[in-house]
Each structure stands twice: as C-alpha cells, then as structure tokens.
Amino acid sequence: MTDLQVLIVDDDFHVGRLHAGYVDSVPGFSALAPVGTAEQALRTVHGHEPDLMLLDVYLPDALGLDLLRKVDVDTIMLTAAADAPSVRKALRRGALGYLIKPFTAEALARKLRAYARYRRLLAEQPAVDQDTVDRALHALHPAEAAVAARTRSATEAAVLEALASGLQRSAAEVAQSVGVSRATAQRYLSALADDGAVEIHLRYGTTGRPEHRYGRAG
Incomplete structure (x- = not known):
C-alpha cells in the first residue's frame, strides 16, 4: 500500500x-521535505x-490561515497559536484538526492514525450514506477519553486479544482464533x-483485490 x-x-x-521524523515513524505515512514559507508550500502542493499538509499559522511571508484558502489539500494545523479566534478561523476555512505546540510524537501519531481511518x-465505496459520513467524522475526531474508559464486551476483548502478538491477521484468521463467524469478526x-x-x-497479492490485515494500533 502506498504511504500517504x-x-x-x-x-x-x-x-x-523533527515533525518529519514524527510522521515517518507512523506506519502508512511518509513526510516530504519540509518547507518554511507559504510560497514554497504552494509550489510543493502543486508539484x-x-x-495531507501539516501547517503552522505563523510563516514569514503569510499567515497559514490565509494559505488555507489557496490550497485544495487536507490540512491539520500544527501551531503555537493558542487563541480561540485562530482555532475558529482554521476550522472555518477547512482545517481537519488543530494541534497546539509543543506536542509529543504520540499526539501527532494519534492525529495521523485518525486521519488514515x-x-x-x-x-471504501464510491457513494456513501449518512452512516458512513458519521463514522468518518467520528474517526477523524474520536472521543478518545470516552473510548478508553468504556468497558469492552467479552467478544470485542477476545477479538482484540487475538491481535496481541503484534502480527497482522485477516478477519478470517481472527474469526478462527476467537471462535466466531468471519462476519462477526x-x-x-x-x-x-x-x-x-x-x-x-x-x-x-499477484491478482485480485488487496486483502485487509488487522493489527494492534501502535
């Protein structure tokens, strides 16, 4: 699978x-050479x-918030701008996320994994229904604290435990390990x-559609 x-x-x-190193450490993502100005960003986006673009608010030749209106690319803000007006403007102009500096490598990794989901x-399909849209938005902005706090069902815990070895497994392999149908897994x-x-x-593989493999999130 080609990296994002x-x-x-x-x-x-x-x-x-530093942030490029963070990105490269997340499976499925690859960082282009970082750029430092809005002009360089425009050239790189077009070329x-x-x-995905990870964008600072304060650039030497323009505000990143103004650059948002000029590019057609998914964007997450990575910035020291912690004022509410900047946050509102970024989201109003299409930013998919907002991460305030300084942050850890894991904080950025969570944003990237959410974006990948x-x-x-x-x-997954050329046309989507409302449920798919809702699930996509939930995946982009998961309620992480609530997810961590909730109690998993016995079957869900068993499915997760089947991936504990760290290896990637297919749904059929997980189903066999847990003792449920493939559809349930x-x-x-x-x-x-x-x-x-x-x-x-x-x-x-050599022919046919690619196989989905599942593994524990890092």
Missing part, C-alpha cells in the same frame, strides 16, 4: 525536521500533490478500527 504523503510547513527548519472509511474489527484500537493494512 505529508507536507510539513513550518518556518523553523529544525522543528520541521507533488501531497495527501477517515480516509479509509470514505474510500469483521464487524468487531471495523468497530475497533473506528475507535483507534486497531489499524487496517492492505496486503497486495
């Missing part, structure tokens, strides 16, 4: 490199068409993926 390409736009070269849900795996507990990977 991420463009980091930050006026501090060292911070940009490389990244899947959002992309996957909307890519698939349903629980999809729910766990939406919650962020499980990651979905694609394994391509």
Whole structure:
C-alpha cells in the first residue's frame, strides 16, 4: 500500500525536521521535505500533490490561515497559536484538526492514525450514506477519553486479544482464533478500527483485490 504523503510547513527548519521524523515513524505515512514559507508550500502542493499538509499559522511571508484558502489539500494545523479566534478561523476555512505546540510524537501519531481511518472509511465505496459520513467524522475526531474508559464486551476483548502478538491477521484468521463467524469478526474489527484500537493494512497479492490485515494500533 502506498504511504500517504505529508507536507510539513513550518518556518523553523529544525522543528520541521523533527515533525518529519514524527510522521515517518507512523506506519502508512511518509513526510516530504519540509518547507518554511507559504510560497514554497504552494509550489510543493502543486508539484507533488501531497495527501495531507501539516501547517503552522505563523510563516514569514503569510499567515497559514490565509494559505488555507489557496490550497485544495487536507490540512491539520500544527501551531503555537493558542487563541480561540485562530482555532475558529482554521476550522472555518477547512482545517481537519488543530494541534497546539509543543506536542509529543504520540499526539501527532494519534492525529495521523485518525486521519488514515477517515480516509479509509470514505474510500471504501464510491457513494456513501449518512452512516458512513458519521463514522468518518467520528474517526477523524474520536472521543478518545470516552473510548478508553468504556468497558469492552467479552467478544470485542477476545477479538482484540487475538491481535496481541503484534502480527497482522485477516478477519478470517481472527474469526478462527476467537471462535466466531468471519462476519462477526469483521464487524468487531471495523468497530475497533473506528475507535483507534486497531489499524487496517492492505496486503497486495499477484491478482485480485488487496486483502485487509488487522493489527494492534501502535
């Protein structure tokens, strides 16, 4: 499966490199060379068409909030701008997320994994219904505290435990391990993926459609 390409736009070269390292450490993502100005960002977006842009508010030649209106690319704000008007403006202009500096590598990884789930849900079928849209938005902005606090059912816990070895397994393999039907395992795996507990990977064979493989979220 081709990695999602991420463009980091930050006026501090060292911070940009640090964040690129964070991105590269998340399976399924790959960072392009970071850029430090709005002009460079525009050229890179037009030339490389990244899947996602991680954008600072304060750039030397423009505000990142103004750049948002000029590009057609999914964007998450990574910025020290912690004022409410900047947050509202960023979301109003289309930002999918807002992460305030300083943050940990894991905080960014959670945002990226949520974005990957959002992309996957909307890519599974050419036309979507309201339930799919709702699930995609939930995946993009999961209520992480509530998810962590809730009690899992016995079957759900068993499905998650079947992935404890760290290996990627198919829904059929999980079903056999747990002792449920493949459809039941698939349903629980999809729910766990939406919650962020499980990651979905694609394994391509020589022919046919790629196989979905499931593993514990890192």
